[in-house]
Amino acid sequence: MVEGNKEEPRIGVYICHCGINIAGVIDVEEVAKYAGTLKNVVLSKDYKYMCSDPGQEMIIKDIKEHNLNRIVVAACSPRMHEPTFRAACEEAGINPFLMEMSNIREHSSWVHMKEPEKATEKAKDLVRMAVAKARLLEPLEKPKVKVTDKALVIGGGIAGIQASLDLADQGFKVYLVEKSPTIGGKMAMLDKTFPTMDCSACILTPKMVDVARHPNIELLTYSEVKEIDGFIGNFKVKVEKKPRFVTDDCTGCGICADVCPVEVPNEFDLGLGTRKAIYVPFPQAVPLIYTIDQENCVGCGMCLNVCDPDAINFDSGPEEIEIEVGTIIVATGFDIFDARRKEEYGYGIYDNVINGLEFERLINASGPSGGKLLRPSDGKEPKSIGFIQCVGSRDEATNKYCSRVCCMYAIKNARLYKEKHPETDIYIFYMDIRAFGKGYEEFYKIAQDEYGIKFIRGRPGEILEDPQTKNLILRVEDTLLGETIEVDLDLVVLSVGMEPPKDAEKLQKILRISRGADGFFLEAHPKLRPIDTLTEGVFLAGTAQGPKDIPDTVAQGSAAAARAAIPMSKGEVEIEPILAEADPEKCIGCRICERVCDFGAIQIVERKARVNQALCKGCGGCAGACPTGAMQIKHFSDNQIMAMIHAAFKED
């Protein structure tokens, strides 16, 4: 290997055109020519696509032919292609950490498109800075760590269910943590599913049962993740199990609920039906274990008297368990948009304005009304129904993004209702119909042509209520006809969009992952790494990452399982060697680093700082605080950063 800092640096600089992404703005030839004049630069080239096979081959050949021992690639962000060029260096026989990237695309050509000369000057500066750091780069070895072959899946909707089953089937132990008393998520609440009209429960509940039965899955329902520590391969997780006051001996017979005198609105039915203080959210709940809701229980003890297996235990309290896992999948799903935020539609004020999910519950044969949809104001069958689209989606005042399912579920529900009540007038008020999935356009077409559902293109400004009849009057500009129409409706259904769960922020902080501008968890790369997060070993599945339908959610659930399986199958992963290291010669034993470190990774032994590499995370807090420069972060050392600062302003 050609390495070591004693040797005179022989640097090769490569300027990428990135097609015209860089070369269309920056004069790449000039930058390459300039780089060639810098100290220690042996050769400097520009090429159309450095990341392509011939591009990488060029670097490999040059390293061998010209004995290069440092490489600078000026191209896209290191967050994009650093692994690519490191691999090329390794192939050529030099240590991968002897390569430095200069980000002249995201940081120059793409953000200074109208100032090509200044962008070129900036690119020269950025290349000079990278060359300055490259001179001082040192070879590093990646430490390998063992990966625990167990996974944590957070959220038991269809995404988490799919991911858990796929991992468990591959032989990995899975802890599935769900905060509510049952798994199933929103899919369990739906009636039928577009575009095939399968009954939602019929395709979901068998999978729920599979989860419960799987020997490799440990189901932790009514539980929440409280704390996560560690890193890929070695996460330590604290989970709090809320007290159910009913033990696993429960047979789910339900006699307790029959005698329970307390009746409260059932969350699972969005408050449209009731449940008892001892309850399961719905009959097919998994696990089929009753829960006493502490808030509403009056402590009469009636349930205690009738419970045959003696499963009721009023004395239990929250329980904290600690688990160790190698990977984590986040599948915490979505919340529906709270339509009260669009006051102009009168949700929560007018009796006969409901939301799409409530509609699903009301037409569901196992729902609170036995599948009979009646007007909340007078219990009469609605003779005219209007669906309003994009409520809380594609809207400057609330959420700008498209929720991707509302067009389809409104059409689905309109069709379902029309099948049973052909005489009903049904309107869908839309902005654009987004029927992008497989079979979706066909599904929409049939609704238009064969069901006689009236599609009106326009977003109603406001809904008014007739105080006598409680009917709703809706004025809307039909933007296709260019005229304003007024419609009198018995029932209005708001097609509410998806939002991140309210507690997403809490989980974000526990997991230390990012969220996008829309509030959903952020993937590592929108196209190439849509499942990964920027935290190694943490993956995303389903609507936790952004709005999507069931097919996409299931696909992502499987994808997350496949991604998580990689390090667990390998049994070990290489981690970045960007860690702290203390120079005993310079260390004066002042203990500042020890106090600054949030991970307990530094100890003072015989008046010298010593770093525990297994605990060090490489943040550099210690190095930034060290008064003597004894503490350094590999690959981000004082002298490397100082050289870059100097080079930002001057040539050597």
Place this chain on the structure above:
Amino acid sequence: MAEFEPKILAFLCNWCSYAGSDLAGTSRIQYPPSIRAIRVMCTARMDPQFILKAFSEGADGVMVAGCHPGDCHYVAGNYKAKRRVTLVHEILENMGIEKERLMLDWVSAAEGEKFATIVKEFTNTIKKIGPSPLRAAARQK
């Protein structure tokens, strides 16, 4: 005389602000070509001497950007950065350098727009204050 074009050095943490600056790029949000960025894993890496070095080399401004409070990849690195920046503000004042020339802000991985805005605003601020008093001396060296 040509318009004064500030030269600003930026330190961006890998997990949030560097990612945010990349997003400004992929979203093609345009901002002035005044900054040169150095990537650090976390703003906790910020050694006060980096900032002082930047000024002594002739920087007209220094910008430090990290994760929002509570979002730091290493839990609390950004709080350390905040304390150190406060410290450097004092040193700068003693040296006769306007403390407005050093700024600290939070930019998440999703805030490409915010990143560009900060650069624009900071560039304008520096333009108003004018070239750093150390600049002429530093450039001659």
